[in-house]
Amino acid sequence: MTPPSAGVGTPDVHPTPTTSRQSGPPLLEVRDLVKHFPIRRGILGRTVGHVRAVDGVSFQLWPGETLGLVGESGCGKSTTGRMVLRLLEPSAGSVHFDGADVLALSGARLRAMRRHAQIIFQDPFSSLNPRMTIGAAIREGLTIHRIAAGEAADRRVRELLSEVGLRPQFADRYPHEFSGGQRQRVGIARALSVSPRLIVCDEPVSALDVSVQAQVVNLLQDLQRDRGLAYLFIAHDLSVVEHIADRVAVMYLGHIVELASATDIYREPLMPYTQALLSAVPVPDPTVRSTRVVLSGDVPSPANPPSGCVFHPRCQHPRKDEACTKLVPPLEEKSAGHWAACIKQPPTTVHWEVQKAAGGTRQPERYLPDL
Amino acid sequence: MTPPPKGADAPGAEAPLLSVTDLRTYFHTNNGVARAVDGVSFTVAQGETVGLVGESGCGKSVTALSLMRLIQSPGRIEPGSSVRFEGTELLTLSEADMRRVRGNRMAMVFQEPMSALNPVFTVGDQIAEVARIHSRASRRDAWRQAVAMLELTGMPAPEQRAHEYPHQLSGGMRQRVLIAMALMMNPALIVADEPTTALDVTIQAQILELLADLQRRTGTSILMITHDLGVIAETARRVIVMYAGEVVEQSAVGPLFATPHHPYTEGLLAAMPRMGRRRDRLRVIPGTVPPPTDWPTGCRFRARCQYSWDRCANEHPPLYDLGDGRRSRCHLAVEPGRRAHPHEPLAAQAVPAR
Ligand SMILES: Nc1ncnc2c1ncn2[C@@H]1O[C@H](COP(=O)(O)OP(=O)(O)OP(=O)(O)O)[C@@H](O)[C@H]1O
Ligand SMILES: Nc1ncnc2c1ncn2[C@@H]1O[C@H](COP(=O)(O)OP(=O)(O)OP(=O)(O)O)[C@@H](O)[C@H]1O
Ligand SMILES: [Mg+2]
Ligand SMILES: [Mg+2]
Numbered sequence: 243m244t245p246p247s248a249g250v251g252t253p254d255v256h257p258t259p260t261t262s263r264q265s266g267p268p269l270l271e272v273r274d275l276v277k278h279f280p281i282r283r284g285i286l287g288r289t290v291g292h293v294r295a296v297d298g299v300s301f302q303l304w305p306g307e308t309l310g311l312v313g314e315s316g317c318g319k320s321t322t323g324r325m326v327l328r329l330l331e332p333s334a335g336s337v338h339f340d341g342a343d344v345l346a347l348s349g350a351r352l353r354a355m356r357r358h359a360q361i362i363f364q365d366p367f368s369s370l371n372p373r374m375t376i377g378a379a380i381r382e383g384l385t386i387h388r389i390a391a392g393e394a395a396d397r398r399v400r401e402l403l404s405e406v407g408l409r410p411q412f413a414d415r416y417p418h419e420f421s422g423g424q425r426q427r428v429g430i431a432r433a434l435s436v437s438p439r440l441i442v443c444d445e446p447v448s449a450l451d452v453s454v455q456a457q458v459v460n461l462l463q464d465l466q467r468d469r470g471l472a473y474l475f476i477a478h479d480l481s482v483v484e485h486i487a488d489r490v491a492v493m494y495l496g497h498i499v500e501l502a503s504a505t506d507i508y509r510e511p512l513m514p515y516t517q518a519l520l521s522a523v524p525v526p527d528p529t530v531r532s533t534r535v536v537l538s539g540d541v542p543s544p545a546n547p548p549s550g551c552v553f554h555p556r557c558q559h560p561r562k563d564e565a566c567t568k569l570v571p572p573l574e575e576k577s578a579g580h581w582a583a584c585i586k587q588p589p590t591t592v593h594w595e596v597q598k599a600a601g602g603t604r605q606p607e608r609y610l611p612d613l
Numbered sequence: 614m615t616p617p618p619k620g621a622d623a624p625g626a627e628a629p630l631l632s633v634t635d636l637r638t639y640f641h642t643n644n645g646v647a648r649a650v651d652g653v654s655f656t657v658a659q660g661e662t663v664g665l666v667g668e669s670g671c672g673k674s675v676t677a678l679s680l681m682r683l684i685q686s687p688g689r690i691e692p693g694s695s696v697r698f699e700g701t702e703l704l705t706l707s708e709a710d711m712r713r714v715r716g717n718r719m720a721m722v723f724q725e726p727m728s729a730l731n732p733v734f735t736v737g738d739q740i741a742e743v744a745r746i747h748s749r750a751s752r753r754d755a756w757r758q759a760v761a762m763l764e765l766t767g768m769p770a771p772e773q774r775a776h777e778y779p780h781q782l783s784g785g786m787r788q789r790v791l792i793a794m795a796l797m798m799n800p801a802l803i804v805a806d807e808p809t810t811a812l813d814v815t816i817q818a819q820i821l822e823l824l825a826d827l828q829r830r831t832g833t834s835i836l837m838i839t840h841d842l843g844v845i846a847e848t849a850r851r852v853i854v855m856y857a858g859e860v861v862e863q864s865a866v867g868p869l870f871a872t873p874h875h876p877y878t879e880g881l882l883a884a885m886p887r888m889g890r891r892r893d894r895l896r897v898i899p900g901t902v903p904p905p906t907d908w909p910t911g912c913r914f915r916a917r918c919q920y921s922w923d924r925c926a927n928e929h930p931p932l933y934d935l936g937d938g939r940r941s942r943c944h945l946a947v948e949p950g951r952r953a954h955p956h957e958p959l960a961a962q963a964v965p966a967r
Contacts, residue, residue: 279781281773315785315813316769364784364811368727407901419642422724422807423669423840445784448810449724451840454669456884456895463894478785478813479841481886485895508889522814523888524821524843528866537815543770 267341268302269472270326270359270440275299275335277321281545293545295321297496298335305439306470310487310504312480312519316544317493319476320364323442326474327359328352339440357387360433364444364476366425370417376428377403377413383436402431407457423450430458434465442474447482459486480523484508492516495544495552498573502580510610512582514559517611551583559609561586564601629656630834631680631698631802637691638672638679645906649675649688651858654932657802660832664849664866666839666881668902671855673838674724677804680836681721682711699801716746720795724806724838726787730779736790737763737775743797762793767819784811792820799831806838821848842885846870851938854878857902857913860932863940874941876918912944920945 276299278292296318303309311319324330326337328344337344339355347355363369370379380399384390390398400410406427417425426449433441443462447455459482465471477483483490483504490507492500492515500513511517518537537556542548548555550567557566571583574591585592588606597606638650650672657663665673678684680696682703696703699718703711715721723729731739740759744750750758756775763771766789779787788811795803803824809817821844827833837849845852845866852869854862854877862875873879880898900917903909909916912925924944932940933947 283776313813315789315811315816316783317813320783365725365727368725409901409904411904415644419640419647421670421674427669445811449669449807449840451667451669451881452842452886453881453884453898455840456886456897459886459895460897478811478817479886480814481888484888485886518815519813520888522818524814524817524841524847526843526846526870526885526887528846528870530846543773545770545773 266304268338269305269340270303270474271336271338272302272322272326273300273336275322275325275337276333277318277325277330278333291545293543294496294547295544296325296332297544297547299493299496299498301491301498301501303440303472303474305472306466307489308466308473308475308487310483310490311474311476311493312478312483312490313493313499314495314515314519315478318496318544319493320444322493323361323444323474323476326442327356327361329361353387357383357436358438359440359442360436360438361442362426362429362433362444362446366417366422366429366449369429370425372417375414375416376420379417379428380413380432380435383432387436389436398435399431402435405434405461406431407454423454426450427454427458437469438471439469440472440474442476444476445478446475448477448479455482462486480508480520492519495542495547497552497583498581499553499584500582501573502582506577506580510580512576512580512587512610513553513584514557514609515553516582518556518558521611551585558611559584559586561604561607561609563597563604565597568600569597628700630659630661631657631696631836633676633680634695634697636676636679636694636696638675638684638694639689639691640905641687641689642906647905648858648908649905650679651905651908653855653858653860655853655860655863657834657836659801659834660828661851662828662835662837662849664837664839664845664852665855666842666845666852667855667861668857668877669840670902670905672858672905673855674806676855677721677806677836677838680804681715681719682706683721716743717798718800719802719804720798720800722788722791722795722803722805722808726784726791726811727779729791730787732779735776735778736782736787740775740790740793740797743794747798758797759793762797763789765796765823766793767816768793785813785816788812789816789820792823796823796827800833802834802836804836804838807840808837809844810839810841817844824848842870842882854881857908858905859913859942860940861914861942863932863938865938868937868939874935874939874946875914875943876920876945877914880917912942 275296277296278294280289281291281293283290299322313319325332339359377399380402381395384395384398399413403410403412408424408427430446447458450458475487487504490504491498494515500516511520550569551571554566569585569592571585573581573583576582576587585597586606588608590606594605634654636650636653640647640649653676667673679690684690690704694704737756737759740762741755744755744758760771760775763775768774768786768789792808809820824835839845849866852864852866853860856877862878873882883896886895898917911927912930915921915925930942930944932942934940935946
């Protein structure tokens with residue numbers, strides 16, 4: 243039997259995490275999204291198991307909002323981003339964009355949706371066609387979606403290039419003539435070209451030095467202010483996420499384990515994984531030796547996730563006990579708008595009686611290490 | 614000729630492991646000559662970690678590829694450049710000897726993992742291949758070593774992952790495959806081009822610890838190219854800052870962060886978002902870097918510099934030697950009254966380096 247995912251798998255019991263600040267309908271609504279990749283072995287390609295890359299993820303995103311998505315490498319962030327745009331078919335779950343059921347769209351309506359929801363890819367090298375000039379790559383979207391043609395399209399391409407800090411005369415050069423960071427900016431220009439309403443940004447600035455990064459982050463924020471763009475912002479750089487995100491979702495092994503406003507999550511991380519993550523951020527000051535919560539224990543495999551709380555083998559919460567290995571912690575609202583999946587951080591809907599029945603020996607108690 | 618064993622004709626303990634002198638790597642394109650790396654000199658001592666930072670497109674990766682002699686046409690390492698490694702001039706080695714250096718003594722972790730991995734082989738095979746070439750291990754042993762190395766890099770379920778193809782792995786997992794391949798050969802120098810940017814900070818910490826540990830055990834040197842100034846602060850002893858194909862500042866890590874001596878470095882540090890200090894807008898360095906086909910005369914940073922004056926337009930600044938291992942390519946660095954960075958007055962009496 244497979245345990246239900248961390249609370250997000252049962253929407254009728256646990257509501258989709260949301261925040262009271264938002265009004266109106268969300269632009270994007272993701273519910274119980276699941277992606278299992280088959281593991282194949284041998285010449286016959288027999289399926290010997292499944293990688294549970296995304297295992298029941300739910301969130302909402304409003305126009306003009308930025309949701310940061312952070313977490314361990316391989317925890318399913320890119321997979322989630324790709325499913326949102328249906329570049330990858332989910333195994334289960336639903337995605338609604340502007341009220342429309344994305345998974346039911348096809349033909350012209352799917353194309354229209356793709357215009358309004360763009361992606362900036364993590365690895366610019368593999369997302370650009372080596373035989374196409376970067377000008378042509380940026381122009382492609384303008385033509386496909388009949389936004390501009392001829393001289394007007396050329397002008398728009400030049401504008402976009404300078405918006406991302408590249409020289410307009412670079413338009414007729416090929417991807418291999420650029421540095422990693424320059425290629426990344428071509429990807430950004432391409433996403434912006436069709437004036438989308440949502441951009442899934444998969445590590446959009448990690449290839450950039452901090453001054454170009456600041457330029458791009460400011461540009462993204464300006465566009466958001468002027469056009470009400472929404473971003474799903476996937477990144478490993480937690481200081482950039484703190485700067486740009488309104489809310490932050492932390493993923494671990496295919497699950498969202500914490501979701502709160504950026505302010506709350508950085509000031510008061512409740513899920514022990516989030517605590518470890520924040521404490522591992524290197525401090526840009528050579529005179530400071532950082533105090534790290536060092537994660538011990540093996541990195542678990544999404545093909546064979548631990549029982550109970552998926553983080554329990556590496557958890558440093560002093561109240562961790564037998565119950566954590568048995569009970570799947572629901573993603574629950576610990577305080578207004580602050581959702582976390584940990585039965586040892588009070589308050590919890592998993593009552594002490596239930597924990598005891600599952601072998602629990604230590605009552606929940608608030609734990610917040612010095613970061 | 615085979616490269617001599619480690620440090621064979623090094624004239625004493627002082628000789629650096631790597632010494633790059635006046636490296637010029639130009640791309641002869643239809644749009645003109647792109648002077649991507651334009652007279653770069655630096656050294657890396659044995660067991661040392663040197664950080665290399667700078668504006669995107671300033672020539673860091675091209676520098677790294679030049680050390681490995683992996684520059685492809687229309688790129689060319691220009692005559693007069695020198696890369697001495699373990700006492701041998703690499704730029705005149707035969708291709709066969711150079712291949713031996715690359716396979717044994719100097720390893721590179723590439724910036725874009727997909728560009729360095731072969732899509733039709735499993736990652737385990739690709740790592741094992743390194744072990745087989747390097748230590749002549751049997752097929753079976755090589756595979757075992759590959760899996761063990763993957764495990765050291767924090768790869769979950771390494772045995773299973775080794776059977777997978779690059780496209781089946783996440784971005785950070787691919788990067789760890791490259792790191793495993795580099796570590797596999799136990800090299801004297803690791804050139805790591807953005808080795809941890811695709812990794813979350815906990816895995817990053819683990820990889821940095823792994824590198825530090827390797828360094829302690831085997832005295833490996835590391836040239837660490839990264840945009841993450843936090844990683845630089847934690848790992849590097851010295852830092853080289855590049856701008857527009859040149860080294861513009863060089864310093865021990867502490868003083869560089871405390872008192873940058875070049876306006877570009879100053880701008881870089883100011884642009885950095887810092888955790889716990891959220892602000893409305895990030896500071897930027899206004900303007901963009903000029904194209905490498907048309908470096909301006911005078912100082913190449915001039916058009917974006919808040920301190921520039923007439924001398925900057927007319928005279929290309931040399932890399933001034935400021936003493937204590939500090940160098941800066943800014944005329945103001947030797948004008949104590951008009952120092953570029955707003956921090957402290959300059960202590961040493963400086964003279965131009967060349
Ligand atoms: N095409 C695929 N076939 C099989 N497994 C896959 C495929 N794509 C992704 N996976 C697996 O799904 C899991 C999640 O991958 P994903 O790329 O979403 O991670 P991520 O959170 O974006 O990581 P990173 O931060 O390293 O980019 C990983 O275990 C990965 O190996
Ligand atoms: N094959 C090529 N043809 C023409 N120009 C090239 C070629 N390869 C690189 N360049 C140019 O050389 C310059 C230096 O590139 P390099 O990749 O070294 O930058 P970088 O400092 O590593 O930047 P990043 O931080 O973005 O990775 C860039 O301006 C780039 O456009
Ligand atoms: Mg990813
Ligand atoms: Mg580079």
